[in-house]
Amino acid sequence: MTRLHIIGIGNSFRGDDSVGARVVERLQQRVTGAATPGVRFTQSRGDVAELIQAFEDCQEAVLIDAVYCTDSVKPGAVIKLDLHSNEVPLEHLRASSHCLGVAESVELARVLDCLPATLTLWGIAGENFPLGSELSAPVAVAADAVVEALWGQYFAPDTRANAAAPAY
Amino acid sequence: MAEKQIPVRAGIKSRRIKVDNLTRVEGEGSLLIDVQGGELRELKLKIFEPPRFFEALLKGRALGEAPDITARICGICPVAYMMSAVHAMERALGVTVSDPIRQLRRLLYCGEWIESHVLHIFMLHAPDFLGYDDVIGMARDHGERVKSALAMKKAGNEIIRVLGGREVHPINVKVGGFYKLPEKAALTALLDPLKHGRDTARDTVLWASSLDFPELTRQYEFVALQHPDEYPMNDGRIVSSRGLDIQQTEFPDHFEEIHLPHSNALHAVRKEHRSAYFVGPMARYQLSRDQLSEETRALAKEAGFLRDVNNPFESIVVRALETHYAFDEAIRLIEQYEVDGASSVPAPARKARGVAATEAPRGLLFHQYDVDERGLITRANIVPPTSQNQFTIEEDLHDLVSANLELPQDLLTARCEQAIRNYDPCISCATHFLKLDIRRD
Numbered sequence: 001m002t003r004l005h006i007i008g009i010g011n012s013f014r015g016d017d018s019v020g021a022r023v024v025e026r027l028q029q030r031v032t033g034a035a036t037p038g039v040r041f042t043q044s045r046g047d048v049a050e051l052i053q054a055f056e057d058c059q060e061a062v063l064i065d066a067v068y069c070t071d072s073v074k075p076g077a078v079i080k081l082d083l084h085s086n087e088v089p090l091e092h093l094r095a096s097s098h099c100l101g102v103a104e105s106v107e108l109a110r111v112l113d114c115l116p117a118t119l120t121l122w123g124i125a126g127e128n129f130p131l132g133s134e135l136s137a138p139v140a141v142a143a144d145a146v147v148e149a150l151w152g153q154y155f156a157p158d159t160r161a162n163a164a165a166p167a168y
Numbered sequence: 169m170a171e172k173q174i175p176v177r178a179g180i181k182s183r184r185i186k187v188d189n190l191t192r193v194e195g196e197g198s199l200l201i202d203v204q205g206g207e208l209r210e211l212k213l214k215i216f217e218p219p220r221f222f223e224a225l226l227k228g229r230a231l232g233e234a235p236d237i238t239a240r241i242c243g244i245c246p247v248a249y250m251m252s253a254v255h256a257m258e259r260a261l262g263v264t265v266s267d268p269i270r271q272l273r274r275l276l277y278c279g280e281w282i283e284s285h286v287l288h289i290f291m292l293h294a295p296d297f298l299g300y301d302d303v304i305g306m307a308r309d310h311g312e313r314v315k316s317a318l319a320m321k322k323a324g325n326e327i328i329r330v331l332g333g334r335e336v337h338p339i340n341v342k343v344g345g346f347y348k349l350p351e352k353a354a355l356t357a358l359l360d361p362l363k364h365g366r367d368t369a370r371d372t373v374l375w376a377s378s379l380d381f382p383e384l385t386r387q388y389e390f391v392a393l394q395h396p397d398e399y400p401m402n403d404g405r406i407v408s409s410r411g412l413d414i415q416q417t418e419f420p421d422h423f424e425e426i427h428l429p430h431s432n433a434l435h436a437v438r439k440e441h442r443s444a445y446f447v448g449p450m451a452r453y454q455l456s457r458d459q460l461s462e463e464t465r466a467l468a469k470e471a472g473f474l475r476d477v478n479n480p481f482e483s484i485v486v487r488a489l490e491t492h493y494a495f496d497e498a499i500r501l502i503e504q505y506e507v508d509g510a511s512s513v514p515a516p517a518r519k520a521r522g523v524a525a526t527e528a529p530r531g532l533l534f535h536q537y538d539v540d541e542r543g544l545i546t547r548a549n550i551v552p553p554t555s556q557n558q559f560t561i562e563e564d565l566h567d568l569v570s571a572n573l574e575l576p577q578d579l580l581t582a583r584c585e586q587a588i589r590n591y592d593p594c595i596s597c598a599t600h601f602l603k604l605d606i607r608r609d
Binding site: 013045047048049050052053100104107108111112131 | 240283287291292302303304307308311314315318321322325337
């Protein structure tokens with residue numbers, strides 16, 4: 001069983017929707033060469049079967065995904081949520097470029113009793129989702145901060161304390 | 169989400185029903201139905217997901233890029249886009265691939281039919297028949313069935329991962345063949361989950377055939393590929409249940425796309441009478457069920473479905489039968505596979521036009537390309553299955569609403585959404601398509 005599965009979700013070709021994949025990509029580059037037994041990295045489109053299978057096969061899962069902005073959540077804001085204890089915030093995640101997205105997958109896994117012991121969502125509020133576009137400036141900055149926070153929480157030798165979501 | 173504007177009592181013949189955002193379909197759209205004086209005055213399937221202009225994006229790109237670019241039109245059926253693109257390009261270039269490559273492409277298509285059909289049957293359509301808002305509610309009472317569905321879908325995903333290089337948007341498909349042929353052992357490792365999946369698919373057919381199907385029987389013109397030796401996926405002539413029998417190159421002579429103001433997606437019609445037609449699993453089943461495997465045909469007979477199916481609500485059973493067949497066919501293809509020959513054949517550029525239609529899970533997917541002597545695309549035309557089914561969906565809704573005006577508002581609204589989902593519409597593909605608004609005052 002995988003100890004820690006870090007899953008970046010999104011469409012690499014849709015601007016800010018690609019932020020999950022970008023974070024995983026940069027984090028993987030940074031840990032290259034370091035001993036990371038039991039750790040798995042995945043760039044995912046958020047397919048329901050793939051996600052639930054991943055949840056079943058790991059002790060801890062970290063999801064990084066773009067989320068929608070609200071009146072109080074501005075582009076580049078980072079939301080860190082314990083999804084094992086809390087329901088998915090549908091106002092941010094219900095809309096998806098897929099017909100069944102992360103929110104449905106997590107809640108379906110909860111009903112099927114397939115959630116890992118620890119499940120955390122790092123949501124990065126995006127504003128720019130057209131096909132072929134790049135990460136918007138605030139989301140690019142937030143991506144760097146999330147990479148740093150995940151490095152600090154899981155991989156840096158002397159800073160293993162839980163990282164707080166950076167404030168924006 | 170349904171917007172119930174006016175409470176309706178039985179006997180009232182005029183009302184307006186509106187659903188602003190159809191759920192459990194891929195993409196964004198809505199439906200508006202306006203009934204006045206007991207007559208259906210207006211019915212519009214509105215598609216407002218913005219058009220994605222893929223055809224324009226392809227101009228000037230190298231012909232070899234078409235499979236990978238068009239695969240991005242849809243996250244559910246990228247294999248279908250890749251297959252139509254590679255076949256069209258190969259016909260333009262006069263390239264014929266080897267039989268092992270052809271069989272591997274069919275195997276790849278089996279993987280996509282399994283994952284797409286299972287997703288639709290259980291996650292999107294079954295909650296309608298069982299009275300749940302969504303699959304999450306359904307899973308609270310039918311957890312084991314949902315788990316077994318996920319296992320089936322995973323088996324389909326695995327075919328695409330092994331053969332396509334990854335589960336989504338495969339990267340191993342090229343004009344002329346594949347970049348790399350899979351090892352026999354990598355495919356053989358898929359056999360156990362596929363055999364288990366075939367058993368589950370058998371249960372699915374028998375379960376689906378026991379569901380209650382709303383009344384709606386219509387006489388459709390079914391259109392699908394037909395092949396003398398196999399159930400259609402990658403190859404065949406375009407035939408219809410009303411006698412059409414043409415080569416794929418003749419598609420533009422018999423079908424056309426028209427634009428209506430209420431929709432971003434083009435509506436496809438038969439050119440001769442500007443009439444609706446029906447593509448997808450029911451069309452394939454109507455025209456080619458004799459080509460299904462012996463085991464799938466026996467299962468269809470056991471389920472009481474080895475017959476014409478003209479009620480679109482029964483499409484869930486046909487989709488389950490095709491799922492069983494896809495497992496059966498995938499197992500056959502893997503068992504006979506041997507690594508043999510080159511992974512691709514050369515495909516030198518030349519100025520030409522190429523067309524191809526293949527059978528996406530939702531139905532016929534037509535691609536047409538013009539390429540110049542440098543191998544650059546000068547024109548592209550893509551006709552996805554959902555835009556071909558739009559008029560038929562609207563006609564189904566017309567008959568359904570007309571026959572059920574006495575139903576309470578919420579029930580009629582739900583029935584209309586279920587009727588749309590009969591077609592597993594992929595709005596994202598079509599705009600390159602749904603909200604429900606039924607007005608009854």
